[in-house]
Amino acid sequence: MQELLAIIEVDSGDRVLCCAPECKRSVYKRVHVVRDNSQILVFGQTCFRGIYSDLVSAPSKYTGFHSKVLTEEERRLLVENTEALILRFENEFSKGNSIELASESSLVGHRKNNTDHDQGSGRDVLCHYCGKMMVTHIQHVPAMGFKCQVCKDNRERLPVRGKIKR
Structure with a gap:
């Protein structure tokens, strides 16, 4: 089972490595976190589109079509224990405070103003x-x-x- 879990962003000085085979690039914007069977993998946008072309048009589970800028603690979790970061996103989502809903509600308020x-x-x-x-x-x-x-x-x-x- 393949599933796009989140689209994230880290500081340009705290880049992460793309997990695509043969790719040695570090990425920081539009980083795609994917569950591929039992593994959680991190890809840059170009590699993600090449490998998971069927998931490109679908929103991610926890961030929708938007990218979430990670805090320093979340970035540390991404590198040390990506599963723990996804569990954190899942807890936020299950409490009704999903990243996507928060993002969309702020945009709706922006439109009114x-x-x-x-x-x-x-x-x-x-x-x-x-x-x-x-x-x-x-x-x-x-x-x-x-x-x-x-x-x-x-x-x-x-x-x-x-x-x-x-």
């Missing part, structure tokens, strides 16, 4: 670029992710066929 990202009625999604809640009428997920109006307006002007976009 942020009129830049509120574009009328539709469904709530996260901007792929800034991570803020926004509303969209698009029924499918775009290839590059949703982009709010603020991020569209603030993008760098890139040359198109020798001319600058205006």
Whole structure:
């Protein structure tokens, strides 16, 4: 049985090693913790997508689609006893204080206070670029992710066929 348990993030100075065969990279952002049968393994995002392509579109069990920044103690648990870290996440989840629910409730509160990202009625999604809640009428997920109006307006002007976009 394969299951994506969590997507986490550690400080760039406290990188962890990817468990993928032949991979010797250290990772710190979008670190994927996977249960593969009885083992709990840690992968960087690229290796995770290559090995577990069927799990890419599913949310993780304890953090959803978001990554959780680990505290120093949680990072120590990740390195020394990953099973204990997952048990901690499981306890938080079972108490009704899941990381995903806490994250989503803070985003819902953000949406109420942020009129830049509120574009009328539709469904709530996260901007792929800034991570803020926004509303969209698009029924499918775009290839590059949703982009709010603020991020569209603030993008760098890139040359198109020798001319600058205006």
